[in-house]
Amino acid sequence: MSYPPDPNNPYGQQPPAAGYGYPQQAPPPVPGYGYPQQAPPPMPGYGYPPAVPQTMPGLVTTARVLLFIVGGTQVLIALGCLIGAAATKDAVNKSGASSSDFISSIGDAAAGILVVVGIVFALAAALSITLGAKYGKGGNATRITTIVYGSIAALFGLLDLASGVSQGITVSIIFGLLWVAICVIWITAMCTQDGVNWFNRPRY
Template sequence: MSTPPQPNTPPFAPVTAHPQSDQVMPGSVKTARVLLFIIGGFQTLAAMMLLFAGLAAQSGSVDTADLEGTAALELILIGAVTLVQAAVAVGLAARFRSGRGGVRIGAIVIGGLIAANGLINLFTGGGLSVPGIALGGLIGVNCRRRNAIAYFNRPRDLRPHFS
């Protein structure tokens, strides 16, 4: 015996445990997500260049008269750290839609690391430090806003989704 449909609902309306579980991502969260993807892409390119330069210097295929003995290993190490940071940035950006507060905190930490790296680069005389400071700061600020906190703390439907 089945129950008749309610007068104001269609017969096959989706039933969710939490009506707000499919909340729209706020603009500040979308901005932080896009910036993380962009930073991850640029860091991947920079890591590849550093790794190739380090491997070329280590193999002796380029003139290393200007480099000291440990410079090749330093390039490889910095390239590996940059590649890990890029993977974390892209991984966090990919988890924004379904992530909880840990994803938000991780994005704030990555944004802080990127901004700190830009500041260190600025004070040591390196180039391209201002974009890193700006992008890292924007990620941190956008993930600290009230609507971002509300988005990441929203209730979730605990049932598995099959689509």
């Protein structure tokens, strides 16, 4: 017959102490002490590149359309200048004036000026159309070229506007204001963040 152990008996069987041959339950892991933690979601604008635009931004598209319109207008002006130069030269030849005549000299000078102006407008038209065509696949060089082109063109527009205001020529005032506004659109479209992202986007 067995008796329960007396807890006051120092020679009796003692209950097993925790930690001596018996497994203990591991404490729950504390985050940050050797255990991986879930990475926080990335925050946009903190070390991450901006979103790549998939389509051409609206203001960049407007600048492109204006480049094509201006380029077409410049082509027409160039053709008009060259035709006018040829017509002036032909009129001088038909007038029967000698090469030393004053009328002949004036006619030749006018024809020469028209030819030069026509060539300048033809080159400007080529640049406008080429820039507009490169907006689809062009890189940062296209953007910088547009800024330089718009800045130089805006300077001529301001000069024409100042001349029209000083002389009271309404046509020059209207043309100068319109031309400066177009140039401002070109420059602004290239300097906005959307424009910068568009021309700096990766190409595969």
